Amino acid sequence: MxxxxxxxxxxxxxxxxxxxxxxxxxxxxxxxxxxxxxxxxVPKPFEDELPAIGRKLYGSYNCVTCHTQQIRGDERKATDVDGVRTTPVLTADARFGRELATRAEEYAWQDPVFMGTQRTGPDLSSTGRRLPAVQWHYWHLYNPQAVSPGSLMPPHRFLFTTTPPPPDEEFDYEEVLVIEGLGVKSDRLWATPDAKALVEYLLSLKREHLEQGRLAK
Ligand code: HEC
The missing domain is CATH 1.20.5 (Single alpha-helices involved in coiled-coils or other helix-helix interfaces)
Structure with missing residues (x-):
């Protein structure tokens, strides 16, 4: 009982x-x-503070509404190569020029994850390797059409200033080379600390730690 x-x-x-x-x-x-x-x-994608700030900005500017960071694999064609499961890139994603589908580890340190679902713009998972020039990113953010004719990407001019930065803060700003077609109504242009951080983040997107020795591109 x-x-x-x-x-x-x-x-x-x-x-x-x-x-x-x-x-x-x-x-x-x-x-x-x-x-x-x-x-x-999995090694951390970056230890520095600047790309970490840039990553937060990437989230707050909603870049993820137009850009993905995921290369889909064709599971039906997956094979084991030297004991490593290898999934070829899905034909629809092959246009981004990556040979390897995204693996789970790539999202290891991401919080929140910026996988994305919409592709109004190209996939950015290895933008840092494809487009390694800092100035290109400044031009592109200031006026996407200046470097990518017909681009639908909105300009992010609020990330730049034509007012010279105060001398004690100069280090936090970076001067942008004013090129033809940029549409700046001044001879000089500076990237703000936020623009610098955002571009540092974009340049850090390389997938390098996962692809070392496995990829030529
Ligand atoms: C309304 C949709 C839209 C938004 C929002 C957007 N983009 Fe784009 N982006 C595009 C399109 C379309 C392209 C392709 C044309 C071009 O290169 O400008 C592009 C291209 C790019 C490229 C070049 C990629 C390559 O491989 O050629 C980068 C880098 C980029 N965007 C970064 C950003 C960042 C950072 C943000 C947020 C601050 C952002 N984009 C927000 C639409 C968008």
């Missing part, structure tokens, strides 16, 4: 409480530990 859950108050309390704790461990704590372990096995 004493072990009847309907009449024994201790059992009535302890059985659900222990079941609850076991379930919390199995469904939340354990998977989180496995994930943390997997994440720590």
């Amino acid at each position: 004493g072990l009847n859950i309907h009449t024994n108050h201790r059992m009535l309390f302890f059985i659900p409480a222990i079941s609850y704790l076991v379930l919390v461990y199995l469904c939340a704590v354990w998977p989180a530990m496995v994930e943390m372990e997997a994440m720590e096995a």
